[in-house]
Amino acid sequence: MTTSIALFTRDLRVHDNPVLHAAAAAERCIPLFVVDDAIVSSSFFNANRAAFLTESLADLDASLRERGGRLVVRRGKVVEEVARLARAHDVTEVHVAADVSRYARRREEALRALDVDLHVHDASINAVPPLSLTPTGGGDHFAVFTPYFRKWETVPRRGVLRAPRRVTVPDLGGDLPDLRHGTPSPDLAAGGETVGRELMARWARSGVDDYADVHDALAEDATSHLSPHLHFGTVSVTELLDRVGTASEGARAYTRQLAWRDFHHQVLAARPRSSTEDYRTRNDRWRRSERDFAAWRDGRTGYPFVDAAMRQLAREGWMHNRARLVAASFLCKTLYLDWRRGAQHFVDLLVDCDLANNQMNWQWVAGTGTDTRPNRVHNPIAQAGRYDAEGRYVKRYLPELAEVDPRYVHEPWKLPEDERAALDYPPPIVDLGEAADRFAEARRKR
Known part of the structure; x- marks a missing residue:
């Protein structure tokens, strides 16, 4: 037998x-x-x-x-x-x-x-095996996403497999463990394939087609929320791609995001040390400020967009992708603190924390990874105006700003003095202009 x-x-x-x-x-x-x-x-x-x-x-x-x-x-x-x-x-x-x-x-x-x-x-775990694609001009992996994606989307994927009808298991004892420990985030998503498949079906049926138009509108919360299920494999990325298809602009935009996941996996497969070391060093001499890091970690920087993102992370063990981008940029480039500290805080809280995606996304934002514009800075005020113009995302996670006029919710320091004094909210810990100059100077001196 x-x-x-x-x-x-x-x-x-x-x-x-x-x-x-x-x-x-x-x-x-x-x-x-x-x-x-x-x-x-x-x-x-x-x-x-x-x-x-x-x-x-x-x-x-x-x-x-x-x-x-x-x-x-x-x-x-x-x-x-x-x-x-x-x-x-x-x-x-x-x-x-x-x-x-x-x-x-x-x-x-x-x-x-x-x-x-x-x-x-x-x-x-991947739609396309990590090191199965190589650049035409040579090399063991793609270092830039766009040419990788062009090749990735032409690769025939395997067919979706049925669940086995029967699994015959030897007589083995033992109970399922309860691995829970500590205090999880209060609004943590539920785990398991049953939940994941329900999310996937609903997303493919009524969510993905609008993805291109609304995925960055933070207040709408119009993303799939499938990243924890992809990390634990309670949903198959191959089946997910099959279910969403490519018929709509939204589906094509979502497929591109799933390709980023494979892209980062092939980078880490080729360069395993990039989980802790710069993929492309900028010879940064990162600042060390426990005060600034604590303010960022606790959502008390004085910049509501950044603080809402960090409060969402603490409350849900998850964060919207646009918010991750802005919060990470604020730590690495506005505060000029080491990306590894931010990456570890995400490791400490994110339920969907995939090593390849977490570390390589942090490096992308820090400018030490695969970003072809390593010195770009995501201004939290400009980003807030573009992706949360009415402040609904901020107010969802910062109750102390819930009653603030939308005109001031992203810049509460501009409120009349009496209203500002009544808020239990800190002033900005850094001036954005001065921080931008500091970062530019640091990169010039590298």
Whole structure:
């Protein structure tokens, strides 16, 4: 009797899962998730991700039970737990999704040393395998998004796979763990494939077609909110692309955003050290100011757009993409503080924190990554006027400004003195003009 292991990592779903689809073809299949001590003991395993993961594992187990199986959960070192089960149940094959972090690649290398056939599925976490596309002129990866995207959109994608009708699992004991710890964000999104598929269906049916027109209108909150599900793999990016299609301008714009995800993965796959080191150094001598960093972290900079973004992060464990861009630019270029500090704060709170996208997006904003205009600065006042003109986004997250006249909500320091004094809101911690001059001078001296 043949027995396989489907090793779940960041693909916690039964639908369109190449790992489970292939492993379930064996006579017996062990759907395995290992609670990895190296990860759960790290800062990356924040309270928000722990809660989302706990819900996602429970939902995955329920889906497997509907198919006659169950999720097997072990805790420890991944390769040791796989080896232990392989020996005990005469496992001949192990299936796992390809991933790009240094940790994932070390895990894959160690799995290859086991006395089983290892099958690594390239198009499970990504729509296009990370290093399958290379520039025509040579090189191991694309360093600029636009030529990458032109090639990416011509690549035929694999077909969407059905969920297995039945999964036959050996008699293995063990309960599902409750991995929750700390205090998650009060408005954290729910986890699990069931929730993710409902979101995906609703988005494809009634949201994506307007995406090009409204995705940056922060008050409308008109994005898919699928990023946590893509990070944990409770939704398949291949199926998502298939569902949204390319028939509308909105769908094409959304597809482009999903391509950014693959783009960053191929950058990190080619340059693993860029998770902590500058991809393209500007020789920055970053300022060190605990006061300024604390004001940014706590949403007390005196710039309402930035502060609303940081309060949204604390409340939801998530932040609108335009807000991420402006908040990151404010830290790196207005305050001139190290991008790594901001990236780590996002790691500490974001439920959707994908290592490749978080680090490479931060580097893009800091001008040390793949941005072809490394010195661009996103002015929070100008951005607010463009994307939150009436201040509805700001007022949603800054209750102390809820009653402020929309004319002043983005610049409350311009209020009449008596009204300004009555606000429990700080003055700006930095003058934007002086900060822009400081940043320009710093980059000239590099």
